[in-house]
Amino acid sequence: MRPYVICHMISSLDGGLHLSRWTASPDGKLGDWTALYQSCHEKLAGDAWMVGRVTMAEMSKGEPHPPREHGKVDRPSHFANRQAGNYAIAVDTSGKLHFARNEIDGDHIVVLLGSDVPDSHLAELVADGISYIVSAQAQPDMHAMLDTLERELGIKRLLLEGGAGINGSLLAEGLVDEISLLIAPALDGRAASQSFVEFGTEGLAGKIQLALKSCETLDQGVIHLRYAVTSL
Structure with a gap:
């Protein structure tokens, strides 16, 4: 059984993601909108x-530092902390992310990887205390991985926060x-x-449908929309 997944995002009126490229407004500033989010x-x-x-690379701030030597590494999983209050999860198919610490704002880091990731990278994650x-x-099976997150770490409710591709x-x-x-x-x-x-050139037509759950006017000129998602 997988967690309940909420895609939680903030955008401009025309769907833009990058706040630094948005027009200004007398209703609020970028910092105000980020705080509301x-x-x-x-x-x-x-x-x-x-x-x-x-998205995670903007927060991880690490450089490659694989151990000079390492023994056998655990596959398919390694959990350095099963008792964290919250988890910060990164999808990193090829093992390109490197970390300066094992948490982000107190949330323990878990990395989801493809099968081709080398053992040396897994050893680096283990040494850093990262799950x-x-x-x-080769491409992460997200159905199976979400099931594992629920079963092994007890994650019941997960916020999906970008980028557009994921x-x-x-x-x-x-x-x-x-x-x-x-x-x-x-x-x-x-x-x-x-x-x-974003979903390639084919888009999402015929794959899902949305039903409005709520529409709330917040401060700083921001509207908060919530939709139930149903697969077709």
Whole structure:
């Protein structure tokens, strides 16, 4: 049984992800909107939050430092901390992320990896006190990995927080139960600007449907929309 997954994001009116590229508003500033997003994150009360490799790289701040020597490493999983209050989960198919610590703002790090990741990288994660799950496939089997997160770490409620690619992939696979979207009073407007959900050239038409759960006006000109997601 997998966790209940909420895709929790903030975007401009035209779906833009990068706050630094948004237009200004007299209703609020970037810092105000970020604070509202974090406040909603807390209210959604997840046991864990999950992001893709690019998003996690902005927080991990590490350089490669594999051990000079290492013994046999555990596959398919290693759990350095089963009692954490919250977990920070990164999807890193090829093992490109490196970490300066084993937590982010107190949340224990768990890395989800593809089967081709080398043992030297797993040994680095073990030495850093970081948990990991290795998929049986080169591309992580997210169905199986979410099941493992629930079974092994007791994660019941997970917040999926970008980027666009991982959001789109999990939506397409029927692994998202709800969307929580904050819309700020701003525009991006650039051609080919990345939206908060992307799924290749085919998109998500015919794969899911949304039903409005609530619409709330917050401070600083922000609207909070929540949708139930159903797979087709």
